Amino acid sequence: MxxxxxxxxxxxxxxxxxxxxxxxxxxxxxxxxxxxxxxxxVVYAGGGTPQQQAAGVPDSPAGMAAYLAMEVGDAVSERTLRRFCDSSVDMVAWLAEHGVPFDASLCPYKTSYPSNKHYLYYSGSESAGGFRDVAPPAPRGHRTKGKGxxxxxxxxxxxxxxxxxxxxxxxxxxxxxxxxxxxxxxxxxxxxxxxxxxxxxxxxxxxxxxxxxxxxxxxxxxxxxxxxxxxxxxxxxxxxxxxxxxxxxxxxxxxxxxxxxxxxxxxxxxxxxxxxxxxxxxxxxxxxxxxxxxxxxxxRFISPPSVFLSSLLVDSRGQRVGDESRYGAALGHDLVKYHGSRGWLLVDKGLVAEARAQLSDQTVWFQRLQAMYLLRREAVTASTVDEVARRAGIDPAGLVATVEAHNSAARDGKPDPAGKPGEFVRVLDSPPYSLLDISVKPSAAYPCPxxxxxxxxxxxxxxxxxxxxxxxxxxxxxxxxxxxxxxxxxxxxxxxxxxxxxxxxxxxxxxxxxxxxxxx
Structure with missing residues (x-):
């Protein structure tokens, strides 16, 4: 053969x-x-792998299949997807048998890729709004144990x-x-x-x-x-x-x-x-x-730092692109398909301070460099939402309306207008405000893989x-x-x-x- x-x-x-x-x-x-x-x-696996069990994470093949059905769509049949999920524990065992090392250290925060301290994490949109109601969220990203x-x-x-x-x-x-x-x-x-x-x-x-x-x-x-x-x-x-x-x-x-x-x-x-x-x-x-x-x-990952999940991802009209806690490829798809590949993260003074504090502990080296680049080179800052929108070339009225709707819902304990889960929602009202340009464009410092x-x-x-x-x-x-x-x-x-x-x-x-x- x-x-x-x-x-x-x-x-x-x-x-x-x-x-x-x-x-x-x-x-x-x-x-x-x-x-x-x-x-x-990273290997996506679940259904009760040894690493999930050691970390105290409940999961089942049925729960894994319920979540993946929303992601997989019609790419493969339901029977094939179920076979994939039912054999997931065996797959991890087979890989381990052939020398691939895994680890049960669970990442305590949501990230696009865990640091060298953690090797089990939420690697998709399992805990994002609209998904957790269909299937119980479980961390299924099994990162091979190794640095970098x-x-x-x-x-x-x-x-x-x-x-x-x-x-x-x-x-x-x-x-x-x-x-x-x-x-x-x-x-x-x-x-x-x-x-x-x-x-x-x-x-x-x-x-x-x-x-x-x-x-x-x-x-x-x-x-x-x-x-x-x-x-x-x-x-x-x-x-x-x-x-x-x-x-x-x-x-x-x-x-x-x-x-x-x-x-x-x-x-x-x-x-x-x-x-x-x-x-x-x-x-x-x-x-x-x-x-x-x-x-x-x-x-188009926006975390780490994990506090960036509480920012607002907006387009050139100042409108939300969607739930910021979704997986980065889902955000990237929407930016390319529906927003002309343009997007900005709206952050305030308090959020920026927390982001800088999280860099050393939550990132591997390339993530740290990219986050620092965003905060320093791709940031436009002003004392008001209206002014920061004008400086970034975004519709001011649209952004002001978006921020007011978000903050009002957050203060009143109402559901986020874009469906973001409550643990990631925070009021953004601490000036100065910054817009970080995360548009899909050629960039060696902040690429879009x-x-x-x-x-x-x-x-x-x-x-x-x-x-x-x-x-x-x-x-x-x-x-x-x-x-x-x-x-x-x-x-x-x-x-x-x-x-x-x-x-x-x-x-x-x-x-x-x-x-x-x-x-x-």
Whole structure:
């Protein structure tokens, strides 16, 4: 069996197929890791995991499914979502068995990503207004235990487990699938060796970081990588047990982004230069259908510091964007889709003082820098709400009306006009007032990370790639962000990695079953 891509989905597919007895060859364009190694290492899991139990957190598969049903929508069937939730405890155990470390330290405040003191937290909109009434809120963000952004630890442990069971060949760019009588039989690829391979590996490494934050450098390194690939040795590899496409999304492909999600401009492509849609394009060339290609997750987190959840997020008309306690990707989606990508946080003197006090304890280094940048470089300040609106270029009458309606409800103990839960509501009446510009725009200091959520349509029982007519392409599977999955409608932190594990394992198991059937 050939696995294309060595991130979380590819590693999980390789492990399961190899355990089932398949001879597995994993091919990766660069050195492996992909967006997984760059991520925060958060896995969305619940239903009563050991970490939840140790932290004294009650949860159930039914409660997890009730919440996720509101986020997932029609991306997958109710049966698949329930299977995902019912197997969540087992998934965490499986990851732990393969060396991924988790911890039960519960974060006591709402945040987009916990500090190195905490590894279990509310990673979605579970406790936001409109959600907690449908399903009992529970923290389900299981951050891999490791300092900084711990995706590198998550990936390293999975990669080690995969390499112990399967062959892995890096610096190998899969260009196309080979087919015989509508059946996928292998791949054609370009292999780099020697000095060319080492240079190519360096291009991929530095295009990820610091290239992620320096677009000009990333673009140049991408061109160099392509030039090296043109000099590689072409090979054909047979895949009697099938091919699993786990090559990531297409956020690094500007043409595909313009075609499918033209509104999402100015964001930070969260992935590597290998997230260029090559896996999706190969599947389409083989006859595969796609869906949800317009869905992009744009992260506009406003916490930490957690006190920012008590600010007011407004648009250019001075009107509320929505409940500020919702997950950052939900806020980012609304800013892009309905507010021209423009947004400001209204804060007062007291809130700013509390925010500064929370920075040292609630943030990891990059969050601290971003919050300080907002407070210093993206802030417009004035003694009245009317004047701060004028200085920021926001409709003064609209903002004054919004603040008065919010403060009046807060003083009278009435429901917040935007539906924000009471624990996050506070009267904002302590001048001077500031508007912090959190608009989605190109910015290295305060970027808006984005990743694509759509991909190849797959059979939800096997991971086999479907054609437009619903039939399955023999010998072809897809997983992770190359495929439509649990998070293809709406992303919350940890849901993509969890789906990579879920879909990767599924594809690996069923590809190995195909091998068993083929060999009698």
């Amino acid at each position: 050939v696995v294309v891509g060595f991130g979380a989905a590819g590693a999980c597919a390789a492990i399961e197929a190899a355990v089932a007895g398949a001879d597995v060859l994993v091919l990766d364009r660069f050195a492996g890791g992909g967006a997984t190694a760059m991520s925060g290492g 952004t711990s995706g590198k630890v998550f990936y390293a442990r999975l990669a080690e487990a995969a390499k112990a069971r399967a062959r892995v060949r890096t610096q190998t760019f899969v260009r196309r699938l080979t087919m015989t009588d509508d059946r996928v039989t292998g791949v054609e690829a370009t292999v780099l060796t020697g000095l060319a391979a080492r240079l190519h590996r360096a291009c991929g490494k530095f295009a990820a970081k610091p290239g992620l934050y320096v677009p000009a450098l990333r673009k140049r390194l991408s061109r160099w990588a392509l030039a090296l690939e043109r000099r590689g040795r072409p090979v054909r590899i047979a895949a009697r047990s099938g091919v699993v496409l786990a090559a990531g999304g297409f956020v690094a492909n500007r043409e595909m982004m313009r075609e499918h999600a033209p509104e999402y401009r100015g964001g930070l492509p969260l992935g590597t230069i290998a997230d260029d849609g090559a896996g999706i394009q190969m599947g389409v060339a083989a006859g595969g259908a796609t869906a949800h290609m317009e869905r992009v997750s744009a992260w 984005m990743l694509t959520l759509g991909g190849l349509v797959v059979d939800e029982d096997t991971g086999g790639v479907r054609r437009e007519d619903g039939t399955v392409i023999d010998g072809l599977y897809a997983a992770g962000r190359t495929a439509v999955g649990i998070c293809s409608n709406s992303y919350v932190s940890g849901l993509s990695l969890a789906d990579c594990v879920f879909s990767g394992r599924r594809a690996g198991v069923h590809a190995s079953l195909r091998r068993t059937r083929a060999h009698g």
